[in-house]
Amino acid sequence: MPKTIMIVDDSASTRQLAGIVLGAAGYELIEACDGNDALSKLNGRKVNLIISDVNMPNMDGITFVQAVRNLPEHKFAPIIMLTTGLLKSTREQARAAGVKAWMVKPFGKPQLLDMVARFALP
Amino acid sequence: MSQAEMTMRADADAWLWMSPLASGGAGVAALLGVSLLGGAGLGGTGVQFAFAVAAFAALCAWGSAYRQRAALTQLVRQAEDLLGQAQQALRQQSGIAGLEQICDKAAPIWVKQIETARSQTEEGITEVAARFGAIVERLHASAAASQQAAGDGDGAEGGCVVAVLSRSEADLVAVNRSMDAARHERAAMVQDVHKLIAYTSDLKKMATDVEEIASQTNLLALNAAIEAARAGETGRGFAVVADEVRKLSTLSSETGKKMAEKVNVINKAITGVIGAAEKFSEEDARSVAESEQTIHRVLGNFKEVASGLSESSGILRRESEGIREEISDTLVYLQFQDRVSQILAHVRDNLDGLHAHLRQYSAERSNGGTPAIDANAWLNEMALGYTTAEQRRNHRDDKVGATPVEKQDATEITFF
Incomplete structure (x- = not known):
């Protein structure tokens, strides 16, 4: 059974690119355009890994991660931030919220696959 | 003043x-x-x-x-x-x-222009990515189909050319072997029939022996009749017995002759059967050899075609995979759009802010006030919203023209 990866990004092209790379590697993908959308799509579904942007409308990435940590079924879901953001303060917030890694865009294909393979739940 | x-x-x-x-x-x-x-x-x-x-x-x-x-x-x-x-x-x-x-x-016009450019780029890149994604999928599907049809990949199941060829070869060789086995069985049967000729010789000799015994018995019966006649009235009974023995010997002789005739007929028949069987056996052997050669030739031709097909399928698959990888790698470079979009969105928001600021300034001036503009504070506030390294570099560097973008070969990753 293929592993399910959730990608949360307001940039449709980024979602598609990640989808193409991960889809070709045999992963199943759930796409969400912001934190609110992601939370509604997470509802009851099992995901092996969440990849989220930081700067998004409606609900930003940090708020989303904090909200995920409050969901009993996703409390320990591995999360990676994929962003153009460089702010140390935001990075610290992400670390405090239990994010596994912080990737700065643009991502390299091997690096993304390596991160997914490393952190996706079995 | x-x-x-x-x-x-x-x-x-x-x-x-x-x-x-x-x-x-x-x-x-x-x-x-x-x-x-x-x-x-x-x-x-x-x-x-x-x-x-x-x-x-x-x-x-x-x-x-x-x-x-x-x-x-x-x-x-x-x-x-x-x-x-x-x-x-x-x-x-x-x-x-x-x-x-x-x-x-x-300012509002600039905001709209920037937003239009930003959204058009986003839509365009999204569309391009979607199209390329579809091409990648189709390439993958056609490579997989070609691989399955040629049957040269791992786990090739039924339906592929190579598998069909292999199965057909096995079936045809089995048929040929079966024909050859039948030919050998027939040859064994002919050998058995051959052995019958020896039995018929024995039978023929036995029939001759019977005829000989009958002849001797007839001779004995004749002597007995002569001796009975010489004995006169007392030998009359013996003469009847001698006569009956002579009749029996005659019958035995005839039976012996008939047996010899029948044995001859059987012998001829067996010889005919053996001759025919040997002739058929030779033809079967030739036929099996020819069919074997034909099977090998046909299978050889098929193998040649299948090998060509398999080879071209392999090339197609490798090329498809290569193109897929290339497109996939190329698509990754389209991520520039996300950075461009963020930079443009930031400029748009700054222009929006500047517009609001100017309006407030004009309103205060119209009311007789002398509002002050703190340009440094404004610039500092603008810098707070930067999310990319190039925005910061552009802000720091007061030279005319954008600072060149540094090539980023590896994704910057921080593990927590």
Whole structure:
């Protein structure tokens, strides 16, 4: 059974690119355009890994991660931030919220696959 | 009040208090001269004095008029300067107001233009990515189908050319072997029939023996009959027995002959069967050999075609995979759009903010206020919103033109 990866990004092209790379590697993908959308799509579904942007409308990435940590079924879901953001303060917030890694865009294909393979739940 | 205005005001003040003094002096001198002339009856010395006073008064009046003219010229020059400065200030005021108007009208347009460019890029890149994604999927599907059809990959199941060929070869070889086995069985049967010829020889000899015994018995019966006749009446009974024995020997002889005839017939039949069987066996052997050769030739041809198909399928698969990888790698470079979009969105928001700021500034000025603009505070606030390294570099670097983007070979990753 293929592993399910959730990608949360307001940039449709980024979602598609990640989808193409991960889809070709045999992963199943759930796409969400912001934190609110992601939370509604997470509802009851099992995901092996969440990849989220930081700067998004409606609900930003940090708020989303904090909200995920409050969901009993996703409390320990591995999360990676994929962003153009460089702010140390935001990075610290992400670390405090239990994010596994912080990737700065643009991502390299091997690096993304390596991160997914490393952190996706079995 | 400007320095020029203050200087001019001071000069004007000096003129105002000097002018009556000069005019007053000349007037008094002239009045005195005329009064003296009016009293000319006093004598010639008095007239001379009056003329001298009048001349002095005229000189004073001329000097005063000269100074007045010089002061007026200077005043006019100063007034012209002041007017020029006032006009320049007016032009500046008018320029600032025009600039405000331009910003007020143009900023929202710039915001819209930037947003249009940003959204068009986003849509375009999204569409391009989707199309390329579809191409990647189709390439993957066709490579997989080709691989399955050629059956040269791992886990090739039924339906592929190579698998069908392999199965057909096994089936045909089995048929050939079965035919060969049947031929060998028939040959064994012929051998068995061959053995019957030996039995028929024995039978033929046994029939001859029977005939011989019958002949001997007949001879014995004849002798017995002769001896019975010689015995007379007493040998009559024996003569009957001898006669019956002779009849039996005759029958035995005939049976022996018939047996020999039948054995001959059987022998001929067996020989015929063996001959025919041997002939068929040779033909079968030739037929099996020919069919084997034909099977190998046909399978060889098929193998050649299948090998070509498999090879081209392999090339197609490898090429498809290569193209898929290339497209996939190329697509990763489209991520520039996300950064561009964020930079443009930031510029758009800044312009929006600037527009609102200018409106507030104009409103305060219209109400008679003198609002101050803290450009550094504005710039610092603008810098707070930067999310990319290039935005920060552009902000720091005051050279004209954008700072070149540094090539990023590896994704920056921080593990927590």
